Amino acid sequence: MQEFEIFGNKDTRSGFGEGLLEIGKKNPNVVALCADLTGSLKMNAFQNEFPERFFQVGIAEANMMGLAAGMTIGGKIPYTGTFANFSTGRVYDQIRQSIAYSQKNVKICASHAGLTLGEDGATHQILEDIGMMKMLPNMTVIVPADFNQTKQATIAIADHVGPVYLRFGRPSVPIFVKPDAKFEIGKADVLIEGTDVTIIACGHLVWKSIEAAQALHEKGISAEVINMHTIKPLDEEAILKSVAKTKCVVTAEEHMRNGGLGDSVAQVLAMNTPAPQEYVAVNDTFGESGTPNELMTKYHIDTVDVIAAAEKVLARKD
Amino acid sequence: MQTSELQRIASQVRRDIVRMVAAVNSGHPGGSLGCADFLTTLYFDTMRITPENFSMDGVSEDLFFLSNGHISPVIYSVLARRGYFDVKELATFRKLSSRLQGHPSVDKGLPGIRMASGSLGQGLSCALGAALTKKLNNDDTVVYSLHGDGELQEGQIWEAAMYAAANKVDNIIATVDYNGRQIDGDVEDVLSLGNLAQKWMAFGWEVLEMDGHNIDEIKDTLSKAKSKLGNGKPVVILMRTEMGQGVDYMMGSHKWHGVAPNAEQLENALGQLEETLGDY
Numbered sequence: 396m397q398e399f400e401i402f403g404n405k406d407t408r409s410g411f412g413e414g415l416l417e418i419g420k421k422n423p424n425v426v427a428l429c430a431d432l433t434g435s436l437k438m439n440a441f442q443n444e445f446p447e448r449f450f451q452v453g454i455a456e457a458n459m460m461g462l463a464a465g466m467t468i469g470g471k472i473p474y475t476g477t478f479a480n481f482s483t484g485r486v487y488d489q490i491r492q493s494i495a496y497s498q499k500n501v502k503i504c505a506s507h508a509g510l511t512l513g514e515d516g517a518t519h520q521i522l523e524d525i526g527m528m529k530m531l532p533n534m535t536v537i538v539p540a541d542f543n544q545t546k547q548a549t550i551a552i553a554d555h556v557g558p559v560y561l562r563f564g565r566p567s568v569p570i571f572v573k574p575d576a577k578f579e580i581g582k583a584d585v586l587i588e589g590t591d592v593t594i595i596a597c598g599h600l601v602w603k604s605i606e607a608a609q610a611l612h613e614k615g616i617s618a619e620v621i622n623m624h625t626i627k628p629l630d631e632e633a634i635l636k637s638v639a640k641t642k643c644v645v646t647a648e649e650h651m652r653n654g655g656l657g658d659s660v661a662q663v664l665a666m667n668t669p670a671p672q673e674y675v676a677v678n679d680t681f682g683e684s685g686t687p688n689e690l691m692t693k694y695h696i697d698t699v700d701v702i703a704a705a706e707k708v709l710a711r712k713d
Numbered sequence: 714m715q716t717s718e719l720q721r722i723a724s725q726v727r728r729d730i731v732r733m734v735a736a737v738n739s740g741h742p743g744g745s746l747g748c749a750d751f752l753t754t755l756y757f758d759t760m761r762i763t764p765e766n767f768s769m770d771g772v773s774e775d776l777f778f779l780s781n782g783h784i785s786p787v788i789y790s791v792l793a794r795r796g797y798f799d800v801k802e803l804a805t806f807r808k809l810s811s812r813l814q815g816h817p818s819v820d821k822g823l824p825g826i827r828m829a830s831g832s833l834g835q836g837l838s839c840a841l842g843a844a845l846t847k848k849l850n851n852d853d854t855v856v857y858s859l860h861g862d863g864e865l866q867e868g869q870i871w872e873a874a875m876y877a878a879a880n881k882v883d884n885i886i887a888t889v890d891y892n893g894r895q896i897d898g899d900v901e902d903v904l905s906l907g908n909l910a911q912k913w914m915a916f917g918w919e920v921l922e923m924d925g926h927n928i929d930e931i932k933d934t935l936s937k938a939k940s941k942l943g944n945g946k947p948v949v950i951l952m953r954t955e956m957g958q959g960v961d962y963m964m965g966s967h968k969w970h971g972v973a974p975n976a977e978q979l980e981n982a983l984g985q986l987e988e989t990l991g992d993y
Contacts, residue, residue: 458838458872465842468827469770469850488832493839497819497829
């Protein structure tokens with residue numbers, strides 16, 4: 396069984412903060428906007444280094460999205476920062492018309508996504524954002540797995556011309572992506588090779604899936620683990636290549652079952668090579684207050700749930 | 714440009730508007746006619762632009778953002794008459810595969826349009842963003858925007874208004890088409906704007922007012938507005954207009970906001986509007 400070197404524990408939002416500072420140093424066209432959550436988004440370092448390129452917009456997310464869209468005219472590359480809930484649902488029409496339809500080069504950077512925002516509760520725990528963003532034409536949707544990958548993705552998206560939704564989170568999680576790894580939009584990472592079942596995950600569920608694969612290995616089950624950090628454009632080739640071998644799939648995500656990564660994978664399978672699939676995702680319910688770990692347990696998006704889903708889907712194979 | 718020449722162009726723009734909406738039996742003639750004098754003056758007299766060499770970035774040229782995108786006929790006509798694209802293309806307005814979508818878009822590459830609009834309230838934020846980039850680029854050209862008065866009921870307008878004053882965005886001139894009408898009736902009855910000049914002043918803007926059908930006054934007010942830029946305050950012009958201006962039966966109510974004239978009504982309208990530059 397493959398071993399992973401762990402480079403400590405950190406929150407993915409801190410990866411965003413470090414990546415933003417680094418790309419700010421490399422690319423003078425990068426500007427950043429924040430709606431009164433500079434500390435939470437870890438944007439202070441960029442703000443201190445480049446005060447003239449940092450725009451505090453106050454608690455006015457709709458205006459922030461419009462400002463960002465307009466700032467692209469003349470060559471700037473705006474990164475907007477606020478919680479995922481206020482980055483998507485609150486401003487869907489602004490993103491739709493002024494950014495996606497208008498083909499503007501805005502990077503929508505969204506922290507505190509999903510249940511692991513924790514104690515603030517369901518008002519802030521958005522679980523629909525991947526679905527909303529992936530449905531928009533022209534939009535690229537990225538959900539990196541750990542601190543290093545979030546930093547690498549934050550840097551990489553500056554070179555991609557077009558709107559991007561970059562989703563990350565609040566809790567500290569193990570860092571397993573190598574510090575010098577190259578982030579390629581739309582190219583999935585096969586983390587563990589296996590032959591019995593394919594586990595496709597994004598965000599915080601990637602490490603959970605690695606843990607699940609290790610536990611399955613103890614039970615004699617060979618699981619392949621794919622980090623699908625880009626939900627759109629989806630790496631269909633990686634999915635089909637893996638499923639040709641394993642003939643069944645588990646998808647795992649910190650998102651609503653409806654409209655998330657799992658549905659994107661299911662669409663690829665249905666159109667190419669139908670195969671049994673089990674979803675590890677939140678099933679049509681809002682979240683609630685609690686610690687991140689408590690919430691992942693209660694809403695069945697934890698390691699044990701990935702293991703159970705793998706066993707269930709294996710039993711459904713012909 | 715001479716006022717008489719601007720008036721001749723505006724007359725042709727009005728003919729274009731009514732012919733465009735009549736041809737597809739849809740679109741918004743009322744507000745379009747009401748803004749014909751202003752947009753003609755802005756594009757033919759005031760703005761420093763390069764129509765023959767349109768670029769999305771618009772570096773070193775003035776930019777215009779239409780926030781009330783439903784008055785697309787007037788901006789399409791003005792852009793075509795100013796040389797951004799062939800006037801013959803006006804005949805494709807609202808038809809399948811046209812670059813002249815019902816509401817302005819950029820995805821089909823129509824020269825002159827830099828931002829989609831239609832869903833109201835977004836254009837002031839976008840114009841401010843472009844103004845911020847001009848400042849970062851040390852580009853001293855000006856950003857203009859146009860808004861409906863009914864559109865000011867959208868909250869995002871006031872988010873943007875607050876931002877502009879707080880951050881001294883003083884390279885923008887926003888204009889409000891203050892015709893007092895919206896789809897459901899008079900703005901006063903649907904949702905009163907109260908004292909609009911005082912509202913903008915309270916939000917920290919320099920406020921000017923003008924008659925949107927007096928081209929000399931439009932020229933003077935735009936000139937005065939430009940002279941007020943660079944002083945730490947954004948500028949807004951409250952422009953009194955008549956919805957449907959130039960076609961008598963469309964004036965005096967909100968009824969022609971989004972209704973196209975039939976063949977008979979079109980003939981009547983064209984009879985009131987001199988053909989000056991040749992119909993498309």
